[in-house]
Amino acid sequence: xxxxxxxxxxxxxxxxxxxxxxxxxxxxxxxxxxxxxxxxxxxxxxxxxxxxxxxxxxxxxxxxxxxxxxxxxxxxxxxxxxxxxxxxxxxxxxxxxxxxxxxxxxxxxxxxxxxxxxxxxxxxxxxxxxxxxxxxxxxxxxxxxxxxxxxxxxxxxxxxxxxxxxxxxxxxxxxxxxxxxxxxxxxxxxxxxxxxxxxxxxxxxxxxxxxxxxxxxxxxxxxxxxxxxxxxxxxxxxxxxxxxxxxxxxxxxxxxxxxxxx
Numbered sequence: 001x002x003x004x005x006x007x008x009x010x011x012x013x014x015x016x017x018x019x020x021x022x023x024x025x026x027x028x029x030x031x032x033x034x035x036x037x038x039x040x041x042x043x044x045x046x047x048x049x050x051x052x053x054x055x056x057x058x059x060x061x062x063x064x065x066x067x068x069x070x071x072x073x074x075x076x077x078x079x080x081x082x083x084x085x086x087x088x089x090x091x092x093x094x095x096x097x098x099x100x101x102x103x104x105x106x107x108x109x110x111x112x113x114x115x116x117x118x119x120x121x122x123x124x125x126x127x128x129x130x131x132x133x134x135x136x137x138x139x140x141x142x143x144x145x146x147x148x149x150x151x152x153x154x155x156x157x158x159x160x161x162x163x164x165x166x167x168x169x170x171x172x173x174x175x176x177x178x179x180x181x182x183x184x185x186x187x188x189x190x191x192x193x194x195x196x197x198x199x200x201x202x203x204x205x206x207x208x209x210x211x212x213x214x215x216x217x218x219x220x221x222x223x224x225x226x227x228x229x230x231x232x233x234x235x236x237x238x239x240x241x242x243x244x245x246x247x248x249x250x251x252x253x254x255x256x257x258x259x260x261x262x
Contacts, residue, residue, distance in 0.1 A: 004052075004068060006055055006072065007030050007070070007072070009029075010028060010073075012064075023041075033097060033102035034100075034101060036073075036087055036099045038090070038092070039095065039096070039098075039218070039221075040092025041093075043163070045145065045221050046090065046162055046223070047157070049214055049236075050157070051067060051100075052098060052157045054155025055100070055152070056068065057207075057211045058155070060206055061075075061123065061144065061202065062123075063120075063124065063127070066100040069099050070097070070100065071099040073093050075091070075094050077090055079219075099154050100153065104145040107116075107144065111187075113142070115199075116150060116187050118187055118188065118190045119193065120150065121184040121206040122189065122190040122191045123129070124188070125144075125188040125194075125195040126195055126254075129247075129254055130198075132176055133157060134158075134160065135155075137181045138183045143183075144259055160251070161164050161235055162260075165235070168239060169242070171239075172243050173246055173249060174249070176250045178225060179257050182254075184259055185254065185257060188254070191254055195251055202244055209246075
């Protein structure tokens with residue numbers, strides 16, 4: 001597994017004012033443009049952790065995700081932004097943030113325009129049930145069409161259990177009722193086959209490698225009932241491995257939700 005690259009943000013271009021996290025388009029010292037996700041935004045580093053885990057799991061199972069990088073932000077970033085709220089966000093985000101490669105010219109996925117292969121649709125629905133990703137609906141698909149391929153973006157709302165670690169072991173075994181609102185559910189007719197393909201890839205070793213990517217400073221910044229960074233990472237691993245092992249629970253819920261759409 002390749003390590004996540006680290007870049008330094010050199011130029012602020014524009015705020016993306018859709019959504020509550022207020023990401024920005026920025027240029028880094030490698031010459032590329034990125035969609036920058038701020039650690040100082042509403043959900044803090046927990047949204048960045050979800051973005052990192054969700055995006056890298058998606059990539060490992062063969063789905064298209066823009067390259068994820070760690071992005072260093074210094075105090076001078078964004079001083080040309082006249083909006084005081086955004087300036088405050090920049091100041092609160094000095095340090096290590098997360099960014100995704102900017103897909104210039106990409107179009108928002110429209111299910112009325114583009115039909116997705118049933119296996120691909122099923123893999124995405126299965127993934128979002130695993131991650132408890134509430135943010136892939138018809139109102140906000142968080143998918144792009146770029147170079148005639150479907151790309152997944154924005155996993156920051158996934159893994160919402162970590163905003164409160166109470167009973168997290170039991171939450172790992174819960175179904176995902178919000179799947180009824182998933183934009184691809186009507187096309188996800190191969191969930192069992194998708195599950196076989198995904199589980200073959202997401203071994204405990206793979207999950208360990210992905211969780212190990214979480215920067216220690218992000219874990220330290222969160223309020224969590226763990227005595228060490230290892231315990232904190234172990235909890236993420238155990239949660240994901242438990243959901244994978246007992247995936248029939250959320251698959252059953254998805255299949256039931258699919259029948260109610262007919």
